[in-house]
Amino acid sequence: MSFPVPGRKPISIKDIARQANVSHSTVSRALRNSPLVHPDTAEKIREIATSSGYRVSAVARSLVSRRTQTIGVVVTTIADPFNAEVVSGIEDVANAFGYSVFLASSQSDPVRELGVVHSFAERRVDGIIVNSSRVGSLYQELLSSLSIPVVFINNHNPGGFAYSVSIDDVAGARQITEHLLGLGHTRLAYIGDRFGLQSNLDRMAGFQDVIERAPQARRPARVVYGDGTSAGGAQAMGELLASNQAPTAVFCYNDRTAQGALSAIHEHGLRVPEDISVAGFDDLPVSSFCHPPLTTLRQPMNGMGRQAMEILEQLLSRNPKAPDMANKFVGDLIIRRSTGVPSIGKQL
Amino acid sequence: MSFPVPGRKPISIKDIARQANVSHSTVSRALRNSPLVHPDTAEKIREIATSSGYRVSAVARSLVSRRTQTIGVVVTTIADPFNAEVVSGIEDVANAFGYSVFLASSQSDPVRELGVVHSFAERRVDGIIVNSSRVGSLYQELLSSLSIPVVFINNHNPGGFAYSVSIDDVAGARQITEHLLGLGHTRLAYIGDRFGLQSNLDRMAGFQDVIERAPQARRPARVVYGDGTSAGGAQAMGELLASNQAPTAVFCYNDRTAQGALSAIHEHGLRVPEDISVAGFDDLPVSSFCHPPLTTLRQPMNGMGRQAMEILEQLLSRNPKAPDMANKFVGDLIIRRSTGVPSIGKQL
DNA sequence: CTGAAAGCGCTAACAT
DNA sequence: ATGTTAGCGCTTTCAG
Numbered sequence: 001m002s003f004p005v006p007g008r009k010p011i012s013i014k015d016i017a018r019q020a021n022v023s024h025s026t027v028s029r030a031l032r033n034s035p036l037v038h039p040d041t042a043e044k045i046r047e048i049a050t051s052s053g054y055r056v057s058a059v060a061r062s063l064v065s066r067r068t069q070t071i072g073v074v075v076t077t078i079a080d081p082f083n084a085e086v087v088s089g090i091e092d093v094a095n096a097f098g099y100s101v102f103l104a105s106s107q108s109d110p111v112r113e114l115g116v117v118h119s120f121a122e123r124r125v126d127g128i129i130v131n132s133s134r135v136g137s138l139y140q141e142l143l144s145s146l147s148i149p150v151v152f153i154n155n156h157n158p159g160g161f162a163y164s165v166s167i168d169d170v171a172g173a174r175q176i177t178e179h180l181l182g183l184g185h186t187r188l189a190y191i192g193d194r195f196g197l198q199s200n201l202d203r204m205a206g207f208q209d210v211i212e213r214a215p216q217a218r219r220p221a222r223v224v225y226g227d228g229t230s231a232g233g234a235q236a237m238g239e240l241l242a243s244n245q246a247p248t249a250v251f252c253y254n255d256r257t258a259q260g261a262l263s264a265i266h267e268h269g270l271r272v273p274e275d276i277s278v279a280g281f282d283d284l285p286v287s288s289f290c291h292p293p294l295t296t297l298r299q300p301m302n303g304m305g306r307q308a309m310e311i312l313e314q315l316l317s318r319n320p321k322a323p324d325m326a327n328k329f330v331g332d333l334i335i336r337r338s339t340g341v342p343s344i345g346k347q348l
Numbered sequence: 349m350s351f352p353v354p355g356r357k358p359i360s361i362k363d364i365a366r367q368a369n370v371s372h373s374t375v376s377r378a379l380r381n382s383p384l385v386h387p388d389t390a391e392k393i394r395e396i397a398t399s400s401g402y403r404v405s406a407v408a409r410s411l412v413s414r415r416t417q418t419i420g421v422v423v424t425t426i427a428d429p430f431n432a433e434v435v436s437g438i439e440d441v442a443n444a445f446g447y448s449v450f451l452a453s454s455q456s457d458p459v460r461e462l463g464v465v466h467s468f469a470e471r472r473v474d475g476i477i478v479n480s481s482r483v484g485s486l487y488q489e490l491l492s493s494l495s496i497p498v499v500f501i502n503n504h505n506p507g508g509f510a511y512s513v514s515i516d517d518v519a520g521a522r523q524i525t526e527h528l529l530g531l532g533h534t535r536l537a538y539i540g541d542r543f544g545l546q547s548n549l550d551r552m553a554g555f556q557d558v559i560e561r562a563p564q565a566r567r568p569a570r571v572v573y574g575d576g577t578s579a580g581g582a583q584a585m586g587e588l589l590a591s592n593q594a595p596t597a598v599f600c601y602n603d604r605t606a607q608g609a610l611s612a613i614h615e616h617g618l619r620v621p622e623d624i625s626v627a628g629f630d631d632l633p634v635s636s637f638c639h640p641p642l643t644t645l646r647q648p649m650n651g652m653g654r655q656a657m658e659i660l661e662q663l664l665s666r667n668p669k670a671p672d673m674a675n676k677f678v679g680d681l682i683i684r685r686s687t688g689v690p691s692i693g694k695q696l
Numbered sequence: 697c698t699g700a701a702a703g704c705g706c707t708a709a710c711a712t
Numbered sequence: 713a714t715g716t717t718a719g720c721g722c723t724t725t726c727a728g
Contacts, residue, residue: 022714026714026715028707029707032707036714037714053493055470056705057705059410059416059704059705060704060706060707061705063704063707063722064707066720077436078435079433087451088425088453092453095452095453095460100450103449105443118403122404123418124407145401147356263637289610291610291611293611358721362722371698372722373722374698376721376723380723385697389697407722408722409723411720411722412723412724
């Protein structure tokens with residue numbers, strides 16, 4: 001069978017040099033289009049290189065240049081569509097700038113997260129982007145000791161060391177909550193994420209803050225917790241539904257949670273938004289195809305990934321333009337049909 | 349500001365050797381726990397290494413070992429939840445085996461796909477996994493010329509060169525179609541993917557085949573095309589709905605398409621499954637939270653990713669156990685509530 | 697047990 | 713315009 005042998009030694013510039021009767025440095029020059037080599041020899045060399053299927057060794061090159069043209073991206077899990085969108089944005093501009101990206105999941109396990117960062121350090125990545133880390137501050141220290149530029153996405157960094165791009169969670173939650181209040185709801189609830197993420201804290205804070213100032217709102221507003229997935233959202237919604245004073249409007253930590261809530265409400269035989277309004281956060285691609293289409297706060301996920309990579313690229317360029325440390329996006333309120341005025345019957 | 353300087357030179361075994369008053373080769377040995385070094389010196393060396401934050405340079409090591417402990421993964425886009433799940437499985441076992449993964453998206457652009465493969469080759473990845481390529485056979489040639497082991501996922505390879513893991517699309521489509529027929533439907537339709545993927549061809553073939561043998565089924569069955577996304581599915585479903593002889597059951601190329609179809613049906617004021625039954629293919633995590641929960645054919649996405657990486661690892665090990673070339677999974681029919689018996693009114 | 701020396705494939709002076 | 717030499721940080725003989 002003609003399967004390629006893994007260990008087969010790739011051809012090197014020396015091999016080409018021999019064939020072309022020149023020194024290996026001339027080959028090196030020719031292959032990088034240096035003007036210092038005679039057009040004819042250059043052509044000859046390139047020809048041999050092409051026909052022999054030569055490919056520079058990025059590893060050898062990196063050893064001398066001290067640059068790998070490589071970045072590391074840490075996510076909790078790529079199976080979360082939010083992270084996937086962000087990574088997609090990162091990858092896009094990384095590719096445009098000639099960087100390759102290492103992807104590693106932490107599975108929200110601090111040990112594993114430290115592990116992948118160490119592995120990135122050994123691989124001498126030029127930069128690191130950490131997305132939605134659930135790991136705390138001890139880790140922050142490690143990162144800053146690495147002397148590798150790091151950009152955080154949606155991750156509060158108490159240290160104030162690194163660069164970050166994030167969404168304004170508080171403002172976003174306010175917008176959603178005001179929208180709900182504006183519709184006439186008075187019994188609101190929040191379904192959070194139980195892992196104590198800063199983003200959850202902030203969204204809840206925005207929610208509570210608006211509730212505090214609304215005389216008509218029932219206080220304290222109910223708060224229950226999911227785990228950021230649809231299953232968690234469904235289960236949390238179940239708790240809300242089981243109480244005798246169920247809310248008429250629910251704001252969910254994210255769209256996945258909201259989808260679970262939607263599902264639980266339907267299973268319970270109630271309608272959205274007639275019986276209960278539901279709002280999410282993120283605006284995942286799938287959210288406009290929910291039933292009913294989900295009202296949510298759109299985060300520019302792709303754009304945030306892109307910006308993070310652009311910052312990194314700046315940091316890595318010969319003369320960095322000193323990007324802003326904290327880059328905060330404000331999301332857009334997307335009103336669809338999962339939120340509506342509370343029905344009279346329910347309200348009384 | 350104390351931001352780490354990108355260019356700062358990492359410390360090397362030579363630095364440690366100097367501090368420990370030994371040669372750099374002794375340091376190299378000690379750090380890899382060679383028994384050839386005296387416990388005391390070894391301890392001393394490790395101490396210095398730890399306290400100084402030393403990290404081996406994987407690039408220098410790779411240069412001599414001719415192994416990068418790195419694999420490259422090509423996907424069309426990571427924003428497709430199917431790919432994300434697969435990559436998640438790959439990453440998981442890669443991590444367990446000590447490999448890092450490069451992720452690159454082709455955006456279904458052949459030129460870009462060739463580009464990322466070349467970049468993988470230059471980076472001297474030990475192996476490559478190609479997921480759901482939309483690129484044809486010319487590319488097949490490139491890959492086999494690379495002398496790097498390649499494993500394909502859900503990608504027919506006419507050449508028969510490389511290893512592959514895939515789902516049995518034909519059998520899966522048959523199961524879905526038989527389920528629909530068994531419910532009593534006679535007017536079925538298929539919403540395909542217009543990009544001519546082999547998987548689309550196979551699913552359609554399985555569908556058609558079952559229809560052919562069913563005397564009660566209306567023939568030919570309607571076939572319209574989406575693009576594999578929910579938006580495409582919604583649009584294609586719209587076409588079906590516009591005709592005066594709309595089907596009572598629709599089988600969709602994948603779950604994303606099915607979600608779009610669901611949405612279009614609801615927009616049209618019809619109910620699922622009372623008016624129209626809808627079935628998908630994949631069983632994405634979100635599919636059980638659709639309204640109604642989606643009947644579909646479950647692919648072990650994560651498992652397929654895992655298996656692909658396991659095969660690669662075998663191929664890369666010192667004494668490969670010669671894995672099977674073609675590894676075909678058969679999916680599970682997951683019956684939820686988006687399919688049901690056709691209503692009498694509609695049937696007449 | 698430890699050190700000296702060679703070499704992995706490339707780039708970058710430094711000569712010529 | 714080209715060749716020679718050195719060196720990137722590590723592993724690996726080969727001597728002691």
